Amino acid sequence: MADRFPLAFSTLGCPDWSLETAAAQAAAHGYRGLEIRLLDGEVIPADLPTERRRAVRETMARHNLQIVGLGLSTRFSSPDPAERQANLELLERYLALANELEVPMVRTFGGNVHPDHTLDETVTWLADALNAAVPAAERYGVDIVLETHDAFSRGEDVAKVLAQVDSPRVGAIWDVHHPYRMGESIEETWRYIGPRVKHVHIKDARRRPDGSWQLVLLGEGEVPCRAAVELLHREGYQGFVSVEWEKKWHPEIEEPEVALPQHARVLREWFAALAG
8 A cells, every 4th residue: 555645754864875875775665755955965065066966866766766855054034135145046056956856846944033133024034035036946847845944943934934925836844843842733833834835844852851852763752743644644735754864963863774764664654544
């Protein structure tokens, strides 16, 4: 029986693996795609050489996988218009790269609110940048997705931006962890951004006594990941569920050889329960 949602994982989870190894492991464990955040251990560059682009396409085709998204670090919260413009130009270069690699979407962050400025100002800057990027997104046939992250970790704040960007080429990534840690329930997040969600990041974590969060294997933390999967099923979501195991940023967590098969196995247990 096919998975209820096609599965992918981010290469953030396997920083020491080559793309060939990541693709082989994805195929072996029934993943249908990769989200490329890291390539050769570093954040994928917008100016990826022509030969490397060809090799990436060939590797993915050989394993019958697709690249479901590119994980950018562009942000639009700086008070400096020149910095925001530089990020816009970088975003547009990534849109061109995604087009060439046949990738349907690119992820962007919003950024953090700078001192002496407000969230409302930052919302305006971000919405203006996304609107400015829409013509390139349309030209290249690639979606831009704003992640629940940084100052925009809550669905409520992502919704404020998207309300000012009236384009089907711009949507949201729901990272299940971040809105939850900010006190927003999964039902609230979906109410705010559900119609614009094009992609989902899933990861589990446990709150430490000091208020920080420890990333843990799926189902071993307090993030309502299973309930989120049930909600996606109930609401008719049709996109990928992408495992975001942040091994690059948290080297102390389990190795990808452990974590990535575990996530696939647990997600399939949950999918089977939905079917039952």
